[in-house]
Amino acid sequence: MNLSDQLSITAKSYPKKAAYVFQDKETSYMELEGSVRKLASRLEQLGYKKGDHVALIAGNSPYYVIGLYGALRLGLVVIPINPLYTAHEMTYILKNGDVKAVITMDVLLEKFEAIADQLPEVNHYISCESGAQLNFEEHHLSVKLKSFTRLVEEGSIEFNAPKLEDEDLAIILYTSGTTGKPKGAMLSHKNLYSNAKDVADYLTINGEDRVIAALPMFHVFCLTVALNAPLMNGGTVLIMPKFSPQEVFRIADELQATVFAGVPTMYNYLLYSVKENKDDFKTIRLCISGGAAMPVALLREFEKAFEVQLSEGYGLSEAAPVTCFNPLDRPRKPGSIGTSIVNVENKVVDEYGEEVEIGEVGELIVRGPNVMQGYYKMPEETEVALKEGWLYTGDMARMDDEGYFYIVDRKKDMIIVGGYNVYPREVEEVLYAHPNVTEAAVVGVPDPGTGEAVMSYAVVDDPSVTEENLIEFCKGQLVKYKVPSIIEFLDELPKNTTGKILRRNLREKAVQ
Structure with a gap:
């Protein structure tokens, strides 16, 4: 099973249910499925085939959702890229990632004009209309330029997708590059599907949930927890183009959101706006924190202010990303990243790879169906990160006698x-x-x-x-x-x- 096939199944089960809401407009699962099929069919007509690499460089929007699932439906390998990256940063990833097509916003085309000569392997720039009324004819990219909207309109709903194997490469996620050049974590269809399903099951995300997607979709936290997981079970994704505390409160209130996922900084901003907006979170049943360590004081204050459970978890790009979450069916421990989610093993080891005693600090390592295949074109870095089936995270942690893990810090920090x-x-x-x-x-x-x-x-x-x-x-x-x-x-x-x-x-x- 894979995300693309699962979307088809969900669309048949809940054809008229809202798959996502963007700018207060609902799009049903059947409408999303139709757009995905049409985009995949036109990409195939343009000459793209299973295994080709396509970059997805867009903000949170229907373009992103349709672009992601449309490319996956054809068996293409998607490389999500932060649209705020400089031309220099993008050039490295596009060249290293062997990208043949770029799906991007029209307002970014000037950035690609500047680097197009360095990217001869890119055959098409598929432009998503922002409403800026840009004149495509002015771009020397025009010979390679295609309209995203037109591709979807011209596509065939009868598209026959190629067979996707579990181990086929689906996404390459480039790390933020805190040291040296960014590394592309290769995630298979199995990696992505298993983690989305296991997260949805662990956090009981179901068809009744309406999940706010305020985190950037190019980031794996949002990709799995706020997009793929709710779409897995017929939930509705409430897409925010960018994070704004007041807009979060408005959407939560007017669209009756049930789940919010964010990083600690977001919770800090929301907490400072609590006085005027406390009641707007009345339908929220669960808040999820990840991406960075949640200060215990902030967690306690947020839960007290909004009277909602905040569950902290842990993940990394190389694990698609989630490995731990504080469970919902037993006491949450402030300061802990929780216990291993279903089907994933975590343990703490010393410098020799031997498991340390309970309570002792060591490096956190992970094993499961969500762990990456390796780093793209980086065999030496892959050997360092993957040893005997275990992913070495580089994070220092300890485990208590009830199986709860605590991140102490990054090894290098x-x-x-x-x-x-x-x-x-x-x-x-x-x-x-x-x-x-x-x-x-x-x-x-x-x-x-x-x-x-x-x-x-x-x-x-x-x-x-x-x-x-x-x-x-x-x-x-x-x-x-x-x-x-x-x-x-x-x-x-x-x-x-x-x-x-x-x-x-x-x-x-x-x-x-």
């Missing part, structure tokens, strides 16, 4: 102060517990005496709070070597498009 290990998250949790700290991030900086020292960046809501205040606060809860020696205040912390704090940028800033 660990700070060593005079021989002692300091995990930034532990210090950040203390800072978040301060009533005036709204955001915090901790990095290691060179120190001639101890090798490294702990430095923190913080955002506060009271200008009278001083560095000395926060250091004294930390001293009351942390051993001396873990206490930040420097705290710098910022108006906001740098983040990527999914809201994850860019610790690398802060580390570079600290040593300038």
Whole structure:
């Protein structure tokens, strides 16, 4: 089974049910299925065949949903790319990913004009109309230009799809490239389908659910949890072009949303708008957090303010992405990423790959049908990440005696102060517990005496709070070597498009 076939099954079961809502307009499952078939048929007529690579560079919209499922229906390999990337960043991925067609927004065409000469293998640029009234004739790409809308209109509903095998490559997800060049995680149809199904089952996402998709769809968190999982069981996806706290509250209220998925930064923004909007979340039964560690103080405050359960989970692109979630049928543990979801194994090991004792810190490794096939054209990196069927995540974690896992920190982010290990998250949790700290991030900086020292960046809501205040606060809860020696205040912390704090940028800033 695969996502494409599952969509066909769902469309037959719930033909008139809303598959998604975009800008307050509903599209039924049968309408979505028809568009997917038509797009796949026209792509085939243009010469594309099973195994060819196509880039999908669009924001949250019906274009993205139809483009993704239409390409998968034909057996194409989809490479989602952040539309905010620079031309330079896109060029690397398009060349490394052997892309033959690009599905993108018309407002991005100028960006591709600048790099088209470097991409001779790209046969078509399929343009999604934004309403900007652009003149295609002005583009020297016009010979390769196709209209997405026209392709769908001209396609055949009678399209006969090729047979897709479980192990056929479906998506290549390029990592954010925090070190070196981005790596393309190869995910098969089995990887994607199994994780969407297991997440839907674990979180009881069903046909009655209306899931807000505010996270960017090019990111695997949104792709699996807020798009593929609800479509698996006949749920409705409430598509937001971009995150806005007020728009989240409006959609939740007017469209009676039941599930919201976001990163901690989003929950922070929502919490600060709670006074005027608390009742708008009355139909929400579950909030899901991932993408970065959720500070315990934020989790507790959010649940108290909105009277809704917030379940934190864990995943990574290489695992399609989810491996753990806090279960809904037994107590949730604040600060934990939960237990292994069905069909996925997690364990904590030492540097030799041996499982450590309960409560001890080691590297989290993962095994299951969701684990990637490897990195595209990077055999050496693949050998480092995949060993004897296990994916080595690079995250430091511990497991308690009830099977709940706790992420301590990224392996590479660990700070060593005079021989002692300091995990930034532990210090950040203390800072978040301060009533005036709204955001915090901790990095290691060179120190001639101890090798490294702990430095923190913080955002506060009271200008009278001083560095000395926060250091004294930390001293009351942390051993001396873990206490930040420097705290710098910022108006906001740098983040990527999914809201994850860019610790690398802060580390570079600290040593300038």
